[in-house]
Amino acid sequence: MSSIDFWYSIGSTYTYLTVLRLPKIAIVNGIEISWRPFNVRDVMVEQKNIPFSNKPVKSAYMWRDIERRSRMYNLEPKIPAPYPLSGLVLANQIAILGKEEGWLEAYTQATYRRWFQKGEPAGEEPNISGSLIEIGQDVDRVIGLATSQEIVSMLDKETIEAKALGVFGSPSFVVFGEVFWGDDRLEDAVSWALRGSLAPIE
Amino acid sequence: MSSIDFWYSIGSTYTYLTVLRLPKIAIVNGIEISWRPFNVRDVMVEQKNIPFSNKPVKSAYMWRDIERRSRMYNLEPKIPAPYPLSGLVLANQIAILGKEEGWLEAYTQATYRRWFQKGEPAGEEPNISGSLIEIGQDVDRVIGLATSQEIVSMLDKETIEAKALGVFGSPSFVVFGEVFWGDDRLEDAVSWALRGSLAPIE
Numbered sequence: 424m425s426s427i428d429f430w431y432s433i434g435s436t437y438t439y440l441t442v443l444r445l446p447k448i449a450i451v452n453g454i455e456i457s458w459r460p461f462n463v464r465d466v467m468v469e470q471k472n473i474p475f476s477n478k479p480v481k482s483a484y485m486w487r488d489i490e491r492r493s494r495m496y497n498l499e500p501k502i503p504a505p506y507p508l509s510g511l512v513l514a515n516q517i518a519i520l521g522k523e524e525g526w527l528e529a530y531t532q533a534t535y536r537r538w539f540q541k542g543e544p545a546g547e548e549p550n551i552s553g554s555l556i557e558i559g560q561d562v563d564r565v566i567g568l569a570t571s572q573e574i575v576s577m578l579d580k581e582t583i584e585a586k587a588l589g590v591f592g593s594p595s596f597v598v599f600g601e602v603f604w605g606d607d608r609l610e611d612a613v614s615w616a617l618r619g620s621l622a623p624i625e
Numbered sequence: 626m627s628s629i630d631f632w633y634s635i636g637s638t639y640t641y642l643t644v645l646r647l648p649k650i651a652i653v654n655g656i657e658i659s660w661r662p663f664n665v666r667d668v669m670v671e672q673k674n675i676p677f678s679n680k681p682v683k684s685a686y687m688w689r690d691i692e693r694r695s696r697m698y699n700l701e702p703k704i705p706a707p708y709p710l711s712g713l714v715l716a717n718q719i720a721i722l723g724k725e726e727g728w729l730e731a732y733t734q735a736t737y738r739r740w741f742q743k744g745e746p747a748g749e750e751p752n753i754s755g756s757l758i759e760i761g762q763d764v765d766r767v768i769g770l771a772t773s774q775e776i777v778s779m780l781d782k783e784t785i786e787a788k789a790l791g792v793f794g795s796p797s798f799v800v801f802g803e804v805f806w807g808d809d810r811l812e813d814a815v816s817w818a819l820r821g822s823l824a825p826i827e
């Protein structure tokens with residue numbers, strides 16, 4: 424079975440589109456997806472890559488672009504969602520724990536839905552409790568473990584691995600060592616996973 | 626007939642893809658394209674939008690992304706092409722003159738082909754002469770007129786109009802007041818021009 428590593432940070436705006444449309448695309452194309460949370464903010468700060476802060480025209484465009492594309496994917500977010508997230512690190516620590524325990528995908532989808540559809544920032548209350556209860560997890564237990572040194576170290580390690588692969592933004596898809604960046608490159612990544620090239624267009 | 630304003634600067638890398646695939650897309654979809662050269666560097670400096678300078682990881686990604694997508698569009702560029710262009714302003718002044726005189730599209734395609742396929746930077750020799758001769762224009766006459774105050778002012782005026790529309794990068798497509806940014810949004814712009822929405826995906 425072909426596989427794609429899906430590198431992402433809860434906190435990235437365009438990742439909303441990916442998180443909600445990816446499972447179906449994986450099934451339709453018969454591709455295994457490995458969900459890999461990392462700390463994109465660390466990478467972007469280190470690489471002086473600041474996409475939207477102090478860029479009002481580009482920010483306004485980003486929200487409108489997400490709004491238009493959401494409709495294409497039958498999603499109905501409230502735009503703009505709160506941004507940036509002060510709880511980015513905690514949100515992704517919880518994700519790392521969820522990966523260890525097998526509820527990563529459900530948590531990521533739940534927290535993104537609340538962030539974009541209810542306007543509740545991910546990585547803080549009431550989003551954290553609401554998302555965890557929704558997927559059947561005990562809130563205090565999860566927060567205790569997610570803030571442990573073990574999980575902090577695991578998130579750091581994943582972030583280092585992402586950087587080593589050439590990942591610099593979220594979402595990114597890594598297939599046979601090739602990096603595809605952006606929700607709008609998901610189809611390219613799928614094509615690469617299935618054929619080792621992008622489908623030629625006449 | 627539906628129409629799209631295609632705002633671009635010779636000097637933008639991803640615009641290579643658009644310039645070479647746009648005419649066929651326009652014909653297939655029955656859309657009229659208005660080619661609108663402007664000075665994207667002015668807009669980006671003003672908006673502190675610096676996509677690739679001092680960002681080696683993102684730059685390397687950009688070239689690989691263009692290389693992969695070029696093959697999808699049956700193009701064979703030499704990657705990386707020389708970048709950034711010191712002759713950006715002159716290249717676009719010539720484009721503005723070409724718009725006035727009716728050879729804009731031919732010049733833009735010729736100069737991009739030489740830039741990306743022969744490694745000759747646009748906006749300087751031997752690219753300028755080679756491109757103009759190829760499309761049947763007298764080099765000295767064109768350079769004289771392209772550097773006149775009239776053309777300088779026209780490029781400035783177009784740049785101001787682009788900014789007023791919310792255009793902040795090249796290529797951009799403007800349809801019914803909606804801005805679509807990036808070669809990868811050309812299909813979105815076409816859908817918007819034909820239907821006023823993005824085609825829903827099941």
